[in-house]
Amino acid sequence: MIILGIETSCDDTAVSLIRGTKNKLTILSHIVSSQIMTHRKYGGVVPEVAARRHVINIIPTLDSALRQAKISSDKIDVIAVTRGPGLVTSLRVGVQTAKVLAFAWRKKIIGVNHMEGHIYANWLGRHKISLPALCLIVSGGHTELILMKNHGQYKLVGQTRDDAAGEAFDKVAKLIGLKYPGGPLIQKLAKQGNANRFNFPRPMLYQKNYDFSFSGLKTAVLYLVKKEFSEKKLPLADICASFQQAVIDVLVKKTIRAAKKLNVKTIILAGGVAANDPLRQQLASAVNNELELTKYISPPLDLCTDNASMIAMAGFFHAIKKDYSDWHQLEADPNWELV
Ligand SMILES: Nc1ncnc2c1ncn2[C@@H]1O[C@H](COP(=O)(O)OP(=O)(O)O)[C@@H](O)[C@H]1O
Ligand SMILES: [Mg+2]
Numbered sequence: 001m002i003i004l005g006i007e008t009s010c011d012d013t014a015v016s017l018i019r020g021t022k023n024k025l026t027i028l029s030h031i032v033s034s035q036i037m038t039h040r041k042y043g044g045v046v047p048e049v050a051a052r053r054h055v056i057n058i059i060p061t062l063d064s065a066l067r068q069a070k071i072s073s074d075k076i077d078v079i080a081v082t083r084g085p086g087l088v089t090s091l092r093v094g095v096q097t098a099k100v101l102a103f104a105w106r107k108k109i110i111g112v113n114h115m116e117g118h119i120y121a122n123w124l125g126r127h128k129i130s131l132p133a134l135c136l137i138v139s140g141g142h143t144e145l146i147l148m149k150n151h152g153q154y155k156l157v158g159q160t161r162d163d164a165a166g167e168a169f170d171k172v173a174k175l176i177g178l179k180y181p182g183g184p185l186i187q188k189l190a191k192q193g194n195a196n197r198f199n200f201p202r203p204m205l206y207q208k209n210y211d212f213s214f215s216g217l218k219t220a221v222l223y224l225v226k227k228e229f230s231e232k233k234l235p236l237a238d239i240c241a242s243f244q245q246a247v248i249d250v251l252v253k254k255t256i257r258a259a260k261k262l263n264v265k266t267i268i269l270a271g272g273v274a275a276n277d278p279l280r281q282q283l284a285s286a287v288n289n290e291l292e293l294t295k296y297i298s299p300p301l302d303l304c305t306d307n308a309s310m311i312a313m314a315g316f317f318h319a320i321k322k323d324y325s326d327w328h329q330l331e332a333d334p335n336w337e338l339v
Pocket of ligand 1: 181183272274277304306
């Protein structure tokens, strides 16, 4: 089965083609047209600007994906498109494009949840992932622990009560003068830093629930910068390393605790912050040391941040169940939560 994936939920215009068989998912083409340079001058994503760029980028991105895969439209079986959550005007560009293509080409269409797409980024090249799995989804808009009992069956275990982990990375980066998006830059600077220099809070670490909170951590960085370094040069590397470690400590400890309680077979890392190397490493070693029978998996680096291959892969699992959408009714839903 050949699936065309389309993703425009935020600031990346992405189109992919994948081949799905009973045993394996393979990427035939993977194009992401990034708008980072456009939004960087505003310090974050401007929704109206993002939507206008999607309108300009979507057809050239589709054209590139078809050319890269050397696939003509008649070979495509299904179109999978992100329907939500995300920015409504951005989502609409992808959904509308997918509907037009489905209508013109007479194809089946599937509206995919963006967070489900992040989870399915882990299925690339893999035959089978043992379920139930505990998914730690960490992105710019979400931080959630989700129990995946089976394909399409999800239960919310915990979530952030304020900022998402990626949002905390971006906001802290901004307040210490780094460019958008902050996550990759903080990771880079943190490599040279001392993670023990500043003892930032580990919010909600000892609470019995599986929720998170990152806004206080961001405020702690703000106070440090204002009080102790207002006139002096900021020790950027040490701030980055100490902040990053505080985020990782909470994410890893709460995930391990939830996994123990829920007795899951696999721990799945997903979302843009899953590209953070120290998080990948520390979660892997915590699973290794504390959960003998649990497997840990994380997506390939280029499938962590927003892309359309993950949407096509999630679409594949809906398609094999014939779980199609009706294109007459398919609309963008900016608030569509997975659970
Ligand atoms: N190496 C990294 N370390 C930490 N955060 C990262 C890293 N790479 C990307 N991020 C963060 O991931 C988030 C983007 O996640 P993504 O899933 O692509 O977007 P969205 O939240 O719009 O779905 C941003 O907040 C970004 O700072
Ligand atoms: Mg995302």
